[in-house]
Amino acid sequence: MRRSSKGTLVPGAGVSAFVLFLVACATTAAIPQPPSGTSGPQAEDRPTLVVFLIVDQLRGDMLARYSHLFTGGFKRILEEGLNYSNALHAHAQTETSPGHATISTGVFPNRAGVPSNAWRERGEADFHPVYNVVDPGESLVGVPDLPGSSPKVLRRTGLADWVKEADRDARVVSVSAKDRAAVLMAGKAKGEVYWFESRAGRFVTSTFYRSDNPWWLRDYNERGLKEFEKDSVWTSIVPPEAATWSAPDTASFEGNGVHTYFPHRFRAEVTDPDPGDFFFWFEGTPLLDRATLDVALRAMEEEDLGKKAGRTDFLSISFSQTDRIGHGFGPLSREQMDNLLRLDLVLGDLFTALDREVGRGKYIVGFTSDHGVMDNPERIPGGGLRLTEAHRAELGEVLGAAARQAGMRSDLSTADAMLEALEPLDFVGPAYTQDFLGGSVGSDSLAALFQHSYTPGRYGGLLSTYGVEMWWEENVLAWGMPVGTTHGSPYRYDRWVPMALLGPGIEPGVVEEAVRPMDLAPTLAALAGIPFPDDLDGRPLLSRND
Template sequence: MKISSILIFSMLMLVSCGPSVQASRSYQQTEVKEQGDSAMYEPSKQGQPGYLKSTPPKLVVGIVVDQMRYDYLTRFAHRYGEGGFNRLVRDGFNATNHHYNYVPTYTAPGHAAIYTGTTPANNGIIGNNWYDKFIEKTIYNASDPDVDPVGTDMNDGRMSPRKLLSTTVTDQLELHSQGRSKVIGISIKDRGAILPAGHAADAAYWFQGNDQGKFITSSYYMSELPEWVQNFNTSSQVRNYLKTWNTLYPLETYTASGKDLNDFERPPRGKDTATFPYDLSALAEKNGQLNLLKATPFGNSIVADFAIAALEAEKLGQGDETDFLAVSFSSTDYIGHQYGVNSVELEDTYLRLDQDLERLFKALDQQVGQGNYTVFLTADHGAVNVPAYLQSKRIEAGYFDGGQFEEKLNQALSDTYNTENLIKNISNDQIFFNHQEMLDAGVNASDLQQFVAQTIINFEHIDKVFTRDALVSGSFTEGTGRLIQNGFHHKRSGDVVYVLEPGVISYPTTGSTHGSSQSYDTHVPLLFYGKGIKPGQSARRYEITDIAPTISSLLQIAFPNASIGNPIVEVLED
């Protein structure tokens, strides 16, 4: 009886308190609203849910500059205009301590990581090319024999994103909008267009040089090129860039670079020295005809021209749903590889790219409207200074002879195991074992991993070695081990991974390359600008896998399905 009385009394108290509780909740929501723009929800009316007060941009433009080190933002800043890089830095958010969190730092893995929000360990893009142990041959990251070329009859068009194992932020946008969003990828390189655009894209276009000089695609996306692409291809826009490349400003003003004539650059075929000017029309025949434009700043200009044409023809940012334009400028990579980090050619390329960016941003202002679009700009990797140049400055650096390395390793294996066929492939700093030969010779996999690791650590220029057993069963939380593990895919990667010393590359003695875990390869720009972006700057460490979750949060859509990054909350207004 006593218990029943207490229950009845409690129920009466809950009923009588109902309006007061409801009023309290409404009051709390109103207070949250009045705290400022950081609040996500408006107060709800009685019986109705709250709603998001921010609206996504009409268009997102993702820009990847191939082989752009962070210091190119600061080194050339005084020479940039107000409407390109400096517009993003001045009016956007600059993440000054932004890094790749895996190796290898190559083009395809970089583009995949930016848009999937995860590393090769999950998205499967472990290199530009890699050895496929199941079919026992080297494959290309975007090659697809099951599609047909469109716009060409060459195999350059047999490409698709099918080797990418996880979704991209662009995929998630298409899923969220039920396919009503338009997603288009554009680049000189096929992988620079295909991987950012994702699996569900409306289109991806890449450049075919030779005597063609046009943008192509594959049947993965469409059966024929749209009329506007055909018109672009038949115009004289591309061929008009086959002209003389001279410095944009007087040569003596290029003080942020080394001397124009030096021993660290590789001239195009048909030219004795890597010095200005470059008569591209005269050099074309010996350098792949219009392919030559890829290794000039005009390759970037062609991409900017095509992106602006796409913006107008496809009416991007004009519909009810958010559209996405993924643009990758790749000529910077070709030029870095050929002329190096410290070259006048590279500086001139970035000054011209700055002008191309300004043209693109002006087109966005006119077509979409300032305040209606969002831009992010980053890079797929950095680059090392030419080791020969570093050596001339008494800085430790050098060159790794891969052929000699393989010979020494095979000799050591032959001496110990009395067989010369235990290694199937060495690529991307990974060693793949011949497992059938191991089985026939009675060699244990773990024992062979340990033997190889203990042997090659004593070779010249080898800094660190990691075995498959350690990468699969262990957990590296910091340092090079973490980067190696993040880049190691259990099915696609090899049996032993080695790391070269800082400043050491496997490359000719002229030009630069990339791929390592060193800061010159991992430290790249990250700029956000436009709708939904809070201007500012931060030296906090951010990682490449944070970009996709940040854009997903801005668009209020699901993260890519294998994403491991975190939204950069300092960037977002809400």
């Protein structure tokens, strides 16, 4: 028994904007993985570095929207990259962890073992909460009172592991402002993995990876981060004549509802700050992406990343601030526009460093995002909906009655009773029993998305422990969000992301063929001549000879 969404998944209008860019007819023939030791690029031709470049919460239309203003890394991706204008994630629960896990491993989130950012895990007798990469068996190096992180929950290897398997001397570096992004992109490999921890006010790693902090990280935490504290104002770099490309700067449904416009000042927005409060504020500004790049460049330098001929190293950088600013202000906000212009400059500096340190033509880049985002409901033509406590109460009442009814009848399961009860609620969208998702879902493409998220034993959805997977109607945000916006749905706005490949032999252009971000890992592996598992859900989109 199942219920389908009334929402439709139709191509959005933004795709056409990509077509304005130079169109090249790239062939996309799938290739088999190179049999070990026979074919594939000769050792001396291999790229010495494969790079995953992730921007958290970058919806598929966002780059085209501001493309005329970019001068740095986004400009380079759009002009020199092979851009896939129709890249959609293929799972329903579009959150940071499953997004990174599917990109990293090349399989659907359920096979990677990461259905959501947090879940309840079935234990011997009950369910216990799991926050994906947090591992109470480890601690943060130098911050022993905070739990560490590890990829223990990950059930699959990723590109970082394949790089290591191909050459055990290969170096792996993964950096992000978020633990889950840094850890999941590094697969199960024990590489150099660093992320920002606002509670400690510094970049950290976990005892899973190493027992001490490298000298350069201590140095950066003590000196580099201090520079940001001196200048605790987020000003706008949006050119005044371009400002109307974003929504108006002042909006009651942004930020904290009061400080919704530029400039954003730490001392005005956090009254009476305690020591350490600066880094919680800092975590909501674009400045943290700049710091993330700083740390990645230091790690690259220390590891001699991409500098050894005949060896292919791995680098992942996941820039988190687009997500945090998108949650706070919305994708169309002036703040997000400013953030993207700043990130364009950060990415430009990254490409400059890669050209200088590794060499143009020596590295390949796979660029994408872990998920998109819904517009703030107030900015959706026709209006979206913020659910309220009244909606929550109505839902609770209906589900409570369903559970009681199922308890009195031997022929009705709680899951089936709840599914029936959800039907009349017009703010509830697709809903399926786990029994249904555990079988063949046939031609129901929406059900297939839920199937790719549903991970038996790991319950990440609102009603998962009752045997039901569901989401809201399109353009509806759950209660508890009086401002800002979020993602997490199976709808196009949350699944559609930019995706591009850059590197030697890759012709610039735009491909409109439907692809998935999980195709990137096998594609990068194929381009680098690195063997990868033959049971992936993603597929290589290019070979070296295309």
